[in-house]
Each structure stands twice: as C-alpha cells, then as structure tokens.
Amino acid sequence: MGCESSKLASCCWTGESGPIHEAQNPDEEKNEVSDSPAFCEFTFEQLRIATSAFAVENIVSEHGEKAPNVVYKGKLENQRPVAVKRFNRSAWPDSRQFLEEARAVGQLRNNRLANLLGCCCEGDERLLVAEFMPKETLAKHLFHWDTQPMKWAMRLRVALYIAQALEYCTGKGRALYHDLNAYRILFGEDGDPRLSCFGLMKNSRDGKSYSTNLAFTPPEYLRTGRITPESVIFSFGTLLLDLLSGKHIPPSHALDLIKDRNLEMLTDSCLEGQFSTDDGTELVRIASRCLQYEPRERPNLKSLVSALYPLQKEAEVPSLVLMGISSDxxxxxxxxxxxxxxxxxxxxxxxxxxxxxxxxxxxxxxxxxxxxxxxxxxxxxxxxxxxxxxxxxxxxxxxxxxxxxxxxxxxxxxxxxxxxxxxxxxxxxxxxxxxxxxxxxxxxxxxxxxxxxxxxxxxxxxxxxxxxxxxxxxxxxxxxxxxxxx
Incomplete structure (x- = not known):
C-alpha cells in the first residue's frame, strides 16, 4: 500500500490520551547474549599505542563545548578495533566517580549496545574504550545519505532496537541516557543499529547532563535542569520524529503539524509507497505519546518495545541489505x-x-x-x-x-x-x-x-x-x- 500524505493525515491523530497497544516481544532475552570481553582497565600507554599516539587521522568525532572530548578509532594488542573516547581534563575532576561510573556501565552486555570494554584513569587522563562500529551513525544515513535514503523497514528496525537497548539498560539500573540523538546510534559490521554506551555515562551525580539544542530538550529539563527516565522517553520521541521525517524537527512544531493534520511537512517524501497508512498512523501516535508535556503521561519502555515489534515487516532481511550497504x-x-x-x-x-x-x-x-x-x-x-x-x-x-x-x-x-x-x-x-x-x-x-x-x-x-x-x-x-x- 502507498503512503500518500492525504491518507495518513486523515487518520493519524487519535488524541493524546490513547494507550499504546502492547504485543509480545520474543526477542527480549536473546539480545542479552554478547561475545564482548569483560570490562577491564587499560593503561594510558596501551591506548596511546592503540590509537597511534592519538593520531589526527584516527579521529572519529569531536564534540562538546563545556567539556570537549574526542573519539578515536583504535586497535588493541589483540587486533580488536575499538572506539576510544578521550575527555577534556575538566570533565571528570573526581577520578573515583569516573571509575565508579565506568565500571557500572561496563557491566552491561547486550547486542543492542556498542558495549563499553574498559576505561583509563591515570593522572588527569580520563578515557573510555568501547566496541567500534564501522558503519557510521544514524545521522549520517538519515540526514546526510549519499546514494539512497534509509528505507522505512530499516527506520522501524532502528526504533525497535534502540527501544530494546534502553529497556535493557533500565532493567539493569541504568535508566538515564544523556542526550539521546541520531549521533548516539551507530551501525555495526552487520549493519545492525547499536546504542552508544557513552550516553550512559554522566559527569555529575544529580543527573544534570544535557548538551543538545534547547528546542529538543525535555520540557522538565528546562524547568529543573535535570533529566529523569521519563526525559529519555521524550528524547526517544524526537528520535522517532527524525526517523519519520528524515529531518531534525523540533517536537513542538511536529506536534502542531500532527494536531493540524498537516503531515506533508512531517513525513519524508522519500518514503512514499514504502509503508501502509496503518503503520504510519501507529508510528506517529507512538511518537506523540512520547512527546507529552507531562512526564507521567509518557509510555514506559516495555510498552514501547511491545508497540514497535508488530511494525517490523521485514524482520528476516539482514540490516546490510535494508541499508543498501554491501559487505566490504x-x-x-x-x-x-x-x-x-x-x-x-x-x-x-x-x-x-x-x-x-x-x-x-x-x-x-x-x-x-x-x-x-x-x-x-x-x-x-x-x-x-x-x-x-x-x-x-x-x-x-x-x-x-x-x-x-x-x-x-x-x-x-x-x-x-x-x-x-x-x-x-x-x-x-x-x-x-x-x-x-x-x-x-x-x-x-x-x-x-x-x-x-x-x-x-x-x-x-x-x-x-x-x-x-x-x-x-x-x-x-x-x-x-x-x-x-x-
């Protein structure tokens, strides 16, 4: 069935108070299996060698104004490729807090995460070591694609896998994820989307950590300066908008479009003909529920996973095929x-x-x-x-x-x-x-x-x-x- 904007606009908005329907999720336990090695502490010299002395050509990303940090591609002695995040010296003045945070996140192991493999805390140096994801970020494939836009089925897979990652982390006592956005979602060698473990680290004990544009922050963060588990749901809603539109649309503007049934500005025109009106309606409804102003009115992660699971229409197709990425x-x-x-x-x-x-x-x-x-x-x-x-x-x-x-x-x-x-x-x-x-x-x-x-x-x-x-x-x-x- 096609996805004509007029059809989707006529039935996508069912009101803010409608519940998210739940379905069974048979993959709930399977994703906890991971072959990642146990968390360990590295020396600074080991990571210096792994990154070729933090060579400029190994830089993967640079970001952060208050506490700038750089992520390098590296390779350990056993030839495992890794991502090494080197923090600015002012980011973690308390070495004990840094180690506690890193060790806690390092206990997580899940196939939906780019897992944290280790850390380094020597002198003023603070570094994290994670699994390296070679197929770049969601932002690259969604906003800055070169050959073809991301298919609808792959966008739904991203939504499900990231919801599963967040649900797993919440179940393990790490409910806060800082600054969830398209740059935090990475694609592994098999093309599967993974959630970066770096967002699970916070540099303060009271949850005050958010760096994105204020137009995209949860409303309660603007009021209190803190994020909560419900704030993560709001950020997940903005992520769903990204997947639906192929653009980074402020949530307030998106909700106005939904209420006015003006979805031509919301739905990516590249998706025409790729999904049914019912599936489009459901994704819009899920997103709008996540973006509710009051945190208590947002759904929990379990219900999100259950709602997204039945939308997976091409579950047997490998991610590399859906992404249009051939095996190197x-x-x-x-x-x-x-x-x-x-x-x-x-x-x-x-x-x-x-x-x-x-x-x-x-x-x-x-x-x-x-x-x-x-x-x-x-x-x-x-x-x-x-x-x-x-x-x-x-x-x-x-x-x-x-x-x-x-x-x-x-x-x-x-x-x-x-x-x-x-x-x-x-x-x-x-x-x-x-x-x-x-x-x-x-x-x-x-x-x-x-x-x-x-x-x-x-x-x-x-x-x-x-x-x-x-x-x-x-x-x-x-x-x-x-x-x-x-």
Missing part, C-alpha cells in the same frame, strides 16, 4: 598484494615487496642521507643493506638477523624494514613475531596500507580468520583512499 569483503576489489595476503601466498608477497622497495619510506630515506657520516650510522646502514640483499636472495633467516640489528639501534624508524622482517618471520614459520612487526609498522605509519595487508596475512597464518578479514578490509580502504588522493 564481497564488493571491494583487492589489489595483487591484497589477493596474495588473502591467500597467504608468501612468494607473491615477497615479489611485490621487493618491487616496491622503500618508496613509501620517504621520511626515513631523508633521515638516512643526512646521518651517513657517523660511524654508528654507517654500521647501522650496512646492517640494513645486508638485510636487503638477504631479503632479495630469499635468505630470510639472515634477513631477520640483519634487520633486527638495524631496528635495535633505534635511531631510524622504517616501516618498510618492519614489513620486510614480518614477511621473513612468516617464511620462517614465526607468525606471532610477524604480527608484532606489522603493529610496529602501523605505529610509525598509521595509514600505510602495506602494513595492514601484512597484518592480515599474519592473522590468516595464525588462524584468526575474522580479525584477518577486518585487517584486509581496512588495508583495501586505506589503499583506495591513497589512490584517490594521488
């Missing part, structure tokens, strides 16, 4: 080096690295030319040259020995030498040592795709298939970006 591993063509690493064809990798030489080592090459006059440097350079000869002649044991002599001096940092020693280790059936070398190469040159490709080959050799596929996709993306900029 299936669609992104691999370069010859990528193919060689996928197949762990070490001979082919050797040929490519030998042909590549040191052309990606511009900085190191310049440094070498300036320092050749010292005896120590001359000896170091001789070690490197001997390693290069051994590498070319496929004497990989000798290559390891010579490159190690060069690296141990520590005067010059060459990612190419680490990559070459990595392959030499693989040739000598030493994959763990090889993997360590790829990490060192990434620390020196975070966006160098060769290091990520060799990391994938090392992980494949170790039998860590999933991590290897992630490294392979990251390498292909980095290589594509490099080629595009060139």
């Amino acid at each position: 591993g299936e669609t992104m063509p691999l370069s010859p080096l990528g193919e060689a690493c996928l197949k762990t064809d070490l001979t082919a990798i050797h040929e490519i690295l030998e042909a590549l030489g040191y052309k990606d080592d511009g900085g190191a090459a310049t440094e070498l030319s300036f320092q050749m006059w010292t005896d120590q440097m001359l000896e170091t350079l001789n070690s490197k040259k001997k390693g290069d000869v051994a590498f070319k002649n496929k004497d990989f044991s000798a290559a390891i020995e010579c490159y190690t002599q060069f690296i141990d001096v520590g005067t010059m940092a060459s990612p190419t030498v680490f990559v070459r020693r990595c392959l030499s280790y693989l040739m000598n059936d030493m994959p763990r040592e090889a993997l360590n070398d790829t990490v060192q190469a990434q620390v020196i040159s975070p966006v160098w795709h060769i290091a990520s490709y060799l990391q994938a080959a090392s992980l494949f050799t170790l039998g860590r298939e999933n991590e290897a596929q992630i490294a392979l996709r990251e390498a292909a993306i980095l290589e594509e970006e490099k080629n595009a900029s060139a």
Whole structure:
C-alpha cells in the first residue's frame, strides 16, 4: 500500500490520551547474549599505542563545548578495533566517580549496545574504550545519505532496537541516557543499529547532563535542569520524529503539524509507497505519546518495545541489505598484494615487496642521507643493506638477523624494514613475531596500507580468520583512499 500524505493525515491523530497497544516481544532475552570481553582497565600507554599516539587521522568525532572530548578509532594488542573516547581534563575532576561510573556501565552486555570494554584513569587522563562500529551513525544515513535514503523497514528496525537497548539498560539500573540523538546510534559490521554506551555515562551525580539544542530538550529539563527516565522517553520521541521525517524537527512544531493534520511537512517524501497508512498512523501516535508535556503521561519502555515489534515487516532481511550497504569483503576489489595476503601466498608477497622497495619510506630515506657520516650510522646502514640483499636472495633467516640489528639501534624508524622482517618471520614459520612487526609498522605509519595487508596475512597464518578479514578490509580502504588522493 502507498503512503500518500492525504491518507495518513486523515487518520493519524487519535488524541493524546490513547494507550499504546502492547504485543509480545520474543526477542527480549536473546539480545542479552554478547561475545564482548569483560570490562577491564587499560593503561594510558596501551591506548596511546592503540590509537597511534592519538593520531589526527584516527579521529572519529569531536564534540562538546563545556567539556570537549574526542573519539578515536583504535586497535588493541589483540587486533580488536575499538572506539576510544578521550575527555577534556575538566570533565571528570573526581577520578573515583569516573571509575565508579565506568565500571557500572561496563557491566552491561547486550547486542543492542556498542558495549563499553574498559576505561583509563591515570593522572588527569580520563578515557573510555568501547566496541567500534564501522558503519557510521544514524545521522549520517538519515540526514546526510549519499546514494539512497534509509528505507522505512530499516527506520522501524532502528526504533525497535534502540527501544530494546534502553529497556535493557533500565532493567539493569541504568535508566538515564544523556542526550539521546541520531549521533548516539551507530551501525555495526552487520549493519545492525547499536546504542552508544557513552550516553550512559554522566559527569555529575544529580543527573544534570544535557548538551543538545534547547528546542529538543525535555520540557522538565528546562524547568529543573535535570533529566529523569521519563526525559529519555521524550528524547526517544524526537528520535522517532527524525526517523519519520528524515529531518531534525523540533517536537513542538511536529506536534502542531500532527494536531493540524498537516503531515506533508512531517513525513519524508522519500518514503512514499514504502509503508501502509496503518503503520504510519501507529508510528506517529507512538511518537506523540512520547512527546507529552507531562512526564507521567509518557509510555514506559516495555510498552514501547511491545508497540514497535508488530511494525517490523521485514524482520528476516539482514540490516546490510535494508541499508543498501554491501559487505566490504564481497564488493571491494583487492589489489595483487591484497589477493596474495588473502591467500597467504608468501612468494607473491615477497615479489611485490621487493618491487616496491622503500618508496613509501620517504621520511626515513631523508633521515638516512643526512646521518651517513657517523660511524654508528654507517654500521647501522650496512646492517640494513645486508638485510636487503638477504631479503632479495630469499635468505630470510639472515634477513631477520640483519634487520633486527638495524631496528635495535633505534635511531631510524622504517616501516618498510618492519614489513620486510614480518614477511621473513612468516617464511620462517614465526607468525606471532610477524604480527608484532606489522603493529610496529602501523605505529610509525598509521595509514600505510602495506602494513595492514601484512597484518592480515599474519592473522590468516595464525588462524584468526575474522580479525584477518577486518585487517584486509581496512588495508583495501586505506589503499583506495591513497589512490584517490594521488
């Protein structure tokens, strides 16, 4: 059935006092299962290494005026990708309060959350570590889409999954979620929407934490300066408006449109023909109930989940399909080096690295030319040259020995030498040592795709298939970006 605005407008408003009808939710317990590791505390040095010394190119987002903070993409020693949020030093003056909050949120584990994996509290540093969600934010897909608008079925899935996430958190004693908006909703590798755990942290004990535009804040926050569990329901209502309209419409304006039955300004024109009038009416009704002025008149999360569940018409369709996002591993063509690493064809990798030489080592090459006059440097350079000869002649044991002599001096940092020693280790059936070398190469040159490709080959050799596929996709993306900029 089509979604003509005139049809929806004629029957969407049924009054503010109507109840939300409940249905059974068979997924209620299933979502509590998660393979996320237990919460732990990291050292600052571990997170510095994970983010390549908080490199600018690893910044995922920056926000916050009163207490600015930055979120970085990182990778732990076990190659798990993570999001690392580094707070401004004034955000958490009380270290004990920060640890208490982080540990409490870190106990939550649910497939509807981008779960908190750990934290760091050293000196003035306050950092959070969460699961990394590679498919960006709801804001990106809803407001700033490039190829196609988000489908109706996917918008309803977002609404349900986020309601389930909030219901789970409430059941675990974390009913307050601060500043719920489209930027707090992330999409995982499988395309499923997840609620960021960062919004569960508050930087004050009395619940005073809200940073969004005042036009979108719950009415009671304007009166008291505090948020309550009912405030979260109001914010969820604004989220439903976002999903319905594809725009960020102030709730007061949206309610006026609903009361006047003027939905042409409220409903995303891109959705025409994608949903029935009944489903559109129900979503508008749910949103209007969430946006009631009096907190006690808003529905609870259990009833919201029950009301949204029957609206899921394409529940068996994978989220990536609904989102129109193809799996990177299936669609992104691999370069010859990528193919060689996928197949762990070490001979082919050797040929490519030998042909590549040191052309990606511009900085190191310049440094070498300036320092050749010292005896120590001359000896170091001789070690490197001997390693290069051994590498070319496929004497990989000798290559390891010579490159190690060069690296141990520590005067010059060459990612190419680490990559070459990595392959030499693989040739000598030493994959763990090889993997360590790829990490060192990434620390020196975070966006160098060769290091990520060799990391994938090392992980494949170790039998860590999933991590290897992630490294392979990251390498292909980095290589594509490099080629595009060139």
